[in-house]
Structures are given as C-alpha cells and as structure tokens.
Amino acid sequence: MSLEHPDKIKICIILHAHLPFVCDSSRDLPLEEIWLYQNIAECYIPLVMMCNSLLKKNIQPSIALSLSPTLITMLQQDYYKYRFKQWCLQLCEFSDILKKHNRKAVKALHFYDAFITDRLHYIENTDVLDDLHYLADTNAVELLTTAATHPFMPLVRHVPYMMRLQIKLGIDTFYSRFGYKPDGFWLPELGYCYGMDSYLKDENIAYTIVNDKSILLSNAVPACGNFSPSMTKSGLMVLPRDSVLSMKIWSGQGYPGNPYYREFHRDALYELQELSPTPDNTLLGLKIYAVSGSDDKEYYNPDCIPEIVSKQVDDFIDAIYKRSEQVANITHKSPVFILPFDAELFGHWWFEGPLFLELLIEKITQLHGVELIMPSDLLGSECATVDLVESSWGKQADFSTWYNPLVRRNAAMLDEMIYEFLQYVNVKNEMLYQCAREILLAMSSDWLFMISTGSYTDYAGRRFSEHSDAARTLLTMLKNHESNETLIHERYKKYPIFPSIDRVLTRIEL
Amino acid sequence: MSGYFTCHLPSFSLMHVHWSIDSPNWEKIVSGAVTDIYGDPVLFIKVMKLHGNEWIQDQQVDVFGKNNHWVISLGTHLHGNTIKVLLATIIEEGQEMIIFESDPIALPASPEQLQETIPSYTKDIRDINNIHDLCDDKRISS
Numbered sequence: 001m002s003l004e005h006p007d008k009i010k011i012c013i014i015l016h017a018h019l020p021f022v023c024d025s026s027r028d029l030p031l032e033e034i035w036l037y038q039n040i041a042e043c044y045i046p047l048v049m050m051c052n053s054l055l056k057k058n059i060q061p062s063i064a065l066s067l068s069p070t071l072i073t074m075l076q077q078d079y080y081k082y083r084f085k086q087w088c089l090q091l092c093e094f095s096d097i098l099k100k101h102n103r104k105a106v107k108a109l110h111f112y113d114a115f116i117t118d119r120l121h122y123i124e125n126t127d128v129l130d131d132l133h134y135l136a137d138t139n140a141v142e143l144l145t146t147a148a149t150h151p152f153m154p155l156v157r158h159v160p161y162m163m164r165l166q167i168k169l170g171i172d173t174f175y176s177r178f179g180y181k182p183d184g185f186w187l188p189e190l191g192y193c194y195g196m197d198s199y200l201k202d203e204n205i206a207y208t209i210v211n212d213k214s215i216l217l218s219n220a221v222p223a224c225g226n227f228s229p230s231m232t233k234s235g236l237m238v239l240p241r242d243s244v245l246s247m248k249i250w251s252g253q254g255y256p257g258n259p260y261y262r263e264f265h266r267d268a269l270y271e272l273q274e275l276s277p278t279p280d281n282t283l284l285g286l287k288i289y290a291v292s293g294s295d296d297k298e299y300y301n302p303d304c305i306p307e308i309v310s311k312q313v314d315d316f317i318d319a320i321y322k323r324s325e326q327v328a329n330i331t332h333k334s335p336v337f338i339l340p341f342d343a344e345l346f347g348h349w350w351f352e353g354p355l356f357l358e359l360l361i362e363k364i365t366q367l368h369g370v371e372l373i374m375p376s377d378l379l380g381s382e383c384a385t386v387d388l389v390e391s392s393w394g395k396q397a398d399f400s401t402w403y404n405p406l407v408r409r410n411a412a413m414l415d416e417m418i419y420e421f422l423q424y425v426n427v428k429n430e431m432l433y434q435c436a437r438e439i440l441l442a443m444s445s446d447w448l449f450m451i452s453t454g455s456y457t458d459y460a461g462r463r464f465s466e467h468s469d470a471a472r473t474l475l476t477m478l479k480n481h482e483s484n485e486t487l488i489h490e491r492y493k494k495y496p497i498f499p500s501i502d503r504v505l506t507r508i509e510l
Numbered sequence: 511m512s513g514y515f516t517c518h519l520p521s522f523s524l525m526h527v528h529w530s531i532d533s534p535n536w537e538k539i540v541s542g543a544v545t546d547i548y549g550d551p552v553l554f555i556k557v558m559k560l561h562g563n564e565w566i567q568d569q570q571v572d573v574f575g576k577n578n579h580w581v582i583s584l585g586t587h588l589h590g591n592t593i594k595v596l597l598a599t600i601i602e603e604g605q606e607m608i609i610f611e612s613d614p615i616a617l618p619a620s621p622e623q624l625q626e627t628i629p630s631y632t633k634d635i636r637d638i639n640n641i642h643d644l645c646d647d648k649r650i651s652s
Binding site for chain 2: 216
C-alpha cells in the first residue's frame with residue numbers, strides 16, 4: 001500500500017448523483033422537473049453546505065461524488081435557477097395556505113419555510129457546480145463521471161460502438177464543465193459485464209466501483225476479498241462495495257426508517273388537494289410528516305433529530321469496528337470499506353442524511369484507528385488481480401432489474417435502433433447527431449427501472465417512446481437522404497444535451 | 511455461432527450462464543425460429559448429464575434475450591456428474607437448434623468436495639458477506 005497509515009481502517013464514501021434529463025422548458029413546471037428541484041434543495045445544496053461546514057471546522061470532507069452528464073447538463077441550463085425559484089415560491093405559498101388550515105402543522109411548516117428560504121438564498125448567490133468545482137480543486141472532494149445517459153451498460157455489451165460512445169461522451173461532458181478528465185468512472189447501477197474494464201482503460205480511466213458479488217463470486221477471490229481494491233487484467237483498479245455495512249443505511253430497516261425522521265413518501269398535497277396552489281395539483285414535494293409508526297402520521301419535529309442522528313452515527317462507527325475485527329481475523333489486514341450510495345439518498349429520500357454524513361465524517365476524524373480516504377488515494381496500492389464476475393447492485397445482484405419480461409421489448413427496440421444507427425455513423429451531419437442524442441436519451445436505465453418497478457410507469461414509457469419515435473423518424477430520413485432542420489431544432493430545443501456530440505462521434509471507429 | 515456463451519460455477523448449486531448472440535446470427539434465428547408472445551425466438555437452456563456414453567437431459571429452463579445472464583439451480587443429484595449446458599431454440603419445423611454448447615463440466619462429488627477446493631479465506635470472506643449457497647429457484651435471473 002502506498003497509503004500513509006496501512007494499519008488504519010479506511011472508509012471510502014462514494015456518492016453517485018444522477019437524475020435522467022427531466023427538464024422540459026415547453027411545459028409549466030412539470031412534476032418530473034420538480035424532482036430536480038427537490039434534489040437541488042434537499043440533496044445537492046445540503047451536500048455542498050455540509051462540505052463547507054466541515055471545512056470551516058478544519059475537517060476535510062474527503063468524499064467522492066460522481067456526477068452524471070444528464071445532471072451536469074440540467075444544472076447548466078440558463079433557466080433552471082429561475083424555475084427553481086418559481087418552485088420555492090409555490091412551496092412557500094402552499095405552506096402559508098396550510099398554516100391557516102392546520103395549526104398543528106405550523107411548527108413543521110415554519111421549519112420548512114426556513115429550509116426553503118435558505119436554499120433560495122444559496123441559489124441567488126452561488127451555484128452548485130461552481131462550488132463542487134472549487135471543492136474538487138482544493139482536494140476536499142473527488143469528482144467522477146459516468147456514462148452519458150446512464151444506461152444499464154450490460155444491455156449494449158454486444159455493441160462496442162455504443163459502449164465507447166456512452167463512456168467517451170460521459171468523460172467529454174465532465175471535461176467540458178470541469179476542465180480535466182476524471183480518474184474514476186461510475187458504472188451505472190454498478191452494472192459490470194465482461195470486457196467493460198478494457199473500454200474504460202482505453203479512455204484512461206484509472207478506477208471504477210463494482211458490486212461485491214463481482215469479486216465474491218469470482219473463482220479466485222482475492223485474499224483481501226472485497227475489503228481492498230483489486231486490479232483487472234487490463235489494469236483497471238476496481239473498488240468493491242461492502243454491501244453489509246452499506247445496508248445499515250440502504251435497507252428498509254436501516255437508519256432512514258427511524259420514526260422521527262421526515263417521511264419521504266407522503267406529500268402534504270395527498271391529503272389537502274383542495275388547497276393546492278397549482279391548477280393541476282402537481283405534487284410540489286412539501287413533506288411535513290414524520291415516518292411515525294403507522295399510517296397515522298405525526299407532524300415532523302426537527303428538535304429531536306440531532307440526538308437521533310448522533311446515536312445512529314455512533315452505532316455505525318461501532319459497526320465499522322466490529323466488522324473490521326471480523327475482516328482482520330480472516331485477512332490479517334485492516335480493511336478498506338468502500339461505501340457507494342446514490343447521492344439522492346442523502347437529503348432527498350433520507351432528509352436527515354446530510355447531517356448523518358457530516359457527523360460521521362466529523363467523528364471519524366477524531367478517531368485514531370479510522371481514516372476517511374478518497375478513491376484516488378488508493379491508486380498505486382498493491383492490488384490482487386481478479387477476474388470479475390458480471391453483477392449489478394440491483395435485485396439479486398444480477399441484471400434482472402433492468403432486463404426482465406416487463407422491459408424486454410424496450411431492450412429489443414433499442415437494439416434495432418442502434419443497429420440501424422450504426423449503418424449511418426459515417427454520414428456525420430446534424431440529422432445523425434440528433435438521432436444519436438435521441439437514442440442515447442432512450443437508453444437511460446431510469447426508464448427501465450421505473451417500468452420494472454411500477455413507479456411512474458406512464459412517464460417512463462412515454463419518454464422511452466418519445467425518444468425512440470424521434471430516433472426512428474430521423475433514421476428514416478437518413479435512409480432517404482432527407483433533412484429537416486425544423487425537427488432537429490425543435491428536438492434539441494426541448495432536450496438541449498450534448499452540444500458537442502459531433503466531436504465525440506468522429507473519434508469512435510466502427 | 512459467434513457471440514459468446516459462458517458457464518460459471520461460483521458455488522455448488524448455482525450456475526451463472528451468460529450469452530450474447532451477434533446480430534447477423536440473431537436475425538437468422540429470429541427469421542427461422544418459433545417466437546413467443548413478444549415476437550422473440552423461444553430460447554431455453556438445457557442442462558445435459560453424461561450417463562454412460564450418452565448425454566441425457568436433466569433440466570430445461572425457458573430463457574430469453576439476444577444477450578442475457580441467467581442463474582440456474584443445479585440439484586444435488588448432479589453431484590459428481592459431468593454435465594454440459596446448451597442454449598437452444600425451436601425452428602419452425604419443430605426441430606431443436608442448438609445455438610451454443612458448453613464444454614463438459616465435471617461437477618464435484620459433494621458440496622463439501624467443492625468447498626475443499628475453495629480456499630478457506632474465500633469461504634470465510636463469503637461467509638461474512640452473507641453469500642450463502644441456498645437457492646432452489648430455477649429462474650432467479652431474467
């Protein structure tokens with residue numbers, strides 16, 4: 001190991017921030033766009049604030065954050081701050097209406113008012129990506145990229161061109177925003193299939209994260225198992241997740257389920273639709289209930305939260321020590337615990353998550369036997385070579401969450417489009433570039449996930465069809481040597497993503 | 511047939527089967543095979559057991575997809591036997607067409623014997639990660 005303290009337990013927290021491209025400037029604040037604003041208010045801004053708060057206490061946050069190209073693009077839209085403010089004001093308006101209607105909810109609503117006002121102040125004065133850029137430049141956090149539109153990559157493993165396009169375009173989008181190429185690449189859904197390491201190595205990616213099963217089901221499990229980085233034969237460092245520790249946070253029975261915490265699943269509007277400030281009763285994301293113990297929900301009381309979070313952090317640190325002892329008995333080495341999570345868990349789904357993270361980081365820095373590291377600290381470590389097994393972080397660690405009877409037609413349609421697209425990749429004109437954008441947007445793993453899990457199925461199906469239909473129309477026109485600039489302009493205006501796709505397409509060989 | 515077909519035995523009772531059929535062959539299969547309600551060719555994995563000099567069928571599992579990853583449960587009766595795994599379809603005349611065929615795979619005589627071949631640290635590490643060799647579902651992957 002090239003690390004400074006080989007005997008210390010190492011904790012590597014990696015957050016993956018991703019939303020599919022949900023902005024639609026042609027509509028008046030649609031529900032899906034509100035998902036973005038909820039995450040900005042509840043997750044992305046709080047994570048930046050958490051880092052700044054730690055730095056003020058002279059504590060390095062030392063977390064890694066993967067930013068998806070679709071999210072980066074949405075956070076660069078000119079109008080997003082305006083729409084974010086519009087959403088904040090609607091929330092405040094709704095909150096005021098509720099205060100008059102229900103006095104018991106006043107405390108929770110006042111808390112929410114202050115929370116939203118704080119975010120408004122932030123967005124008027126600074127920018128999430130600028131702040132993250134600064135944090136990365138000062139080595140307080142490490143940024144990673146991921147595939148362009150976050151597809152479940154094993155579904156296109158038989159089309160090397162598409163694998164390369166997704167990877168190159170992901171890196172290109174990151175480079176365009178931050179001015180350097182990242183060392184790390186997040187595999188969407190931790191979906192690893194054979195040969196993927198070579199594609200990443202070809203793009204000078206130094207490391208990625210895999211699910212523990214990719215290591216643990218291998219025929220020759222490295223001596224340190226999933227408690228140390230390993231190396232593929234192509235020279236890519238892989239950081240295997242520790243599912244057991246992660247589950248203390250991730251699972252239904254994990255920390256976020258505490259009855260005093262804010263309830264994610266119940267919007268205030270569910271019960272009080274007649275008071276909605278929006279004409280179509282859009283769920284604004286005003287959440288004022290606590291998880292409680294039953295369907296009869298209590299109102300959220302923020303006063304008791306810090307103490308609960310602190311106890312959970314102590315419990316987690318205790319779990320780290322116990323597990324470390326367990327591991328060291330087998331491997332005779334201090335473990336590296338890789339803990340990857342969806343960033344949106346911290347703040348959006350689990351409202352108290354950023355506070356948990358801040359206290360955890362703070363307490364870890366006070367411990368002698370434990371240290372926080374970032375993935376690039378592990379580069380240059382001694383690594384065992386491993387033959388990775390195909391895996392994902394979905395159900396049963398296989399591919400079935402994104403490839404099952406409910407979505408098999410979508411996968412087949414994508415295949416057909418991609419193969420037809422490949423016939424025209426040498427055409428290199430605006431028709432082809434827009435066609436590529438549409439196919440890429442249709443490939444998002446989110447649509448397959450939503451259809452498979454029955455969550456916002458209509459929206460996911462509609463988005464998949466919209467991009468597939470547009471791609472097919474463009475393919476037909478390419479076939480007939482036709483052109484339609486109005487169509488290209490309209491489609492790009494609606495989904496303004498990958499402006500420099502031509503630059504990337506010309507660099508990939510069939 | 512080009513593409514690839516791999517059978518991987520991470521534990522005694524579970525076999526991971528991965529396949530990917532390249533496009534020209536897939537199109538040929540689609541045009542000639544019996545299709546299911548989705549219009550995809552009917553595909554199945556067959557586990558064949560060597561009985562004397564003859565290969566006899568042990569189990570057949572319906573699968574789908576131009577490329578997919580399936581987990582097959584191998585029963586205890588296969589302990590110590592040699593098996594091979596096929597990916598096949600039915601062509602319109604009702605005949606079976608083999609798409610991929612594995613090499614013969616000699617399974618250990620008992621789970622314990624397989625365990626003996628696994629280094630103890632692997633067993634221990636799998637154990638603390640809750641990787642248990644418990645699966646009686648033939649279609650845990652799809």
